[in-house]
Amino acid sequence: MEHRKVTKPTTIQSVERATKILLAVAAAPDGASAKEVSNQFNLSLPTAYHLLTTLVREGILSKDARRRYALGPLASVIADAVAGSLVAPQQYLDALTSLAASTRETAYLSAWRGGRVTILQSAEGVHAVRVAGLTRGYCDHLHARASGKLLLAYAPEYLRNSQLEQLKLTRLTSNTITTRRELVAEFARIINEGVAHDNGEFSEDVYCVSVPIIERGSVVACLTVSVPVGRYQSDSAMILARLQDAAEAARVTHS
Template identity: 55%
Template sequence: MEREDDLDDGRTRIQSASRAIRILLAVAATQDGLKAKEIADAFGLSLPTAYHLLNTLTNEGVLFKDERRRYLIGPRAAVIAEAVNNSNTVPDGYVKALHALAERTGETAYLSVWRRNEIVVLATVEGSQAVRVTGLTAGYSDNIHARASGKLLLAFAPAPVRKTLIEGLVLRRLTHATITSRAALRRELERIRAEGISFDHQEFQDGVECVSAPIRSGDKVVACFTVSTPAGRFGRRQQMIVETLLSAVAAAAG
């Protein structure tokens, strides 16, 4: 009789379950879904086998098939996303890269993520020359229009989410440089999407500049790192900070 330890030794692998999970992840990594033939070809499956797995995932609600016969993420997959978003656990790769970012720049480094419809600071690490931004600690989620991280994650959010959030934002003026116009915010988000980087030029707190870059999983932005620094030294250190930041998000993405 097999012991429980033997059954849970990490080597047991059910091929159909493995294939189904890989298909689910492949569909999740696309914006426009995949057709059954594309999935079959990608995973070396016969078309009937691909349809069998796709029908199972569709029946469970984690995928759905649209009128173009393309498979997309279904509504029940949101349960998984919600569980991830509700978790305070930071992946080891993120932790290591965040600490390295703070150490190499000497500045405070932040990790921010989506949680429900909020952009939340999940972790902070102070460097040797760090400046503290008032109120910007783990758990903070307000004033996304004034934060480099808020603007970055909003810029890369799906268009319907971005539109709804922009229309509902209270564009509170925090400093002389805070964006307080929806038109100006939309222009800034377009620039961020084009350039792949976000700046806070004393928009959240006077005397403090921040820069954020995205952490990607496939073609989706799932989180971001931010570095904050006193405005007085940002100009001469900007290139180094940006290059170190980009290296850190690449390392975090693996």
């Protein structure tokens, strides 16, 4: 049998560089200088400057009197479009479907949208557990959902603190976390283990477990499996392993 050689998609180096610079500037609280960008990405100073100048000219970045670059006015167009959309990369949706099939349980894909942890899509396995209200677009009760706790734990400090100030820790079941102290302690455990659990905290007798989808070091979404508590106790190792495999398979970036 003839085996075809798998080739990587053709990419444009200048676009790759500009994208990496844009993401780096977005992540820098005080912006970045051309020299800092040059050093971070091992670029010549003229190359870094020309890429930054192009992004400024297009309105994606801005430059202040200190010659530091920050997000520009048109960056908000992208941010607003993402915030208002429930669309997810096809690779994420494929991983979600495969996860539901391999675990035979209900699986969810969630991400930040408009400042809320929102369900972007769900997929049912043959043993599907339907939890009332947990449908596409649902974004309430972050403190009681595995996905909500996970994405809050990994969120930038300013976003996490803002959410905690607004969050009503409503008791939904006898297991629901209802104090900020408990929730913050839960965040530390999630960061340490890389996984979040909902042990009947949102819905009695339903166990949910979430793992992050990580792109270039940032948690951008998460996958969750929902299962009856009793079944999770016997299948936990399998479910967690397949969740982690699915999250890795979902990744769009691999450098």
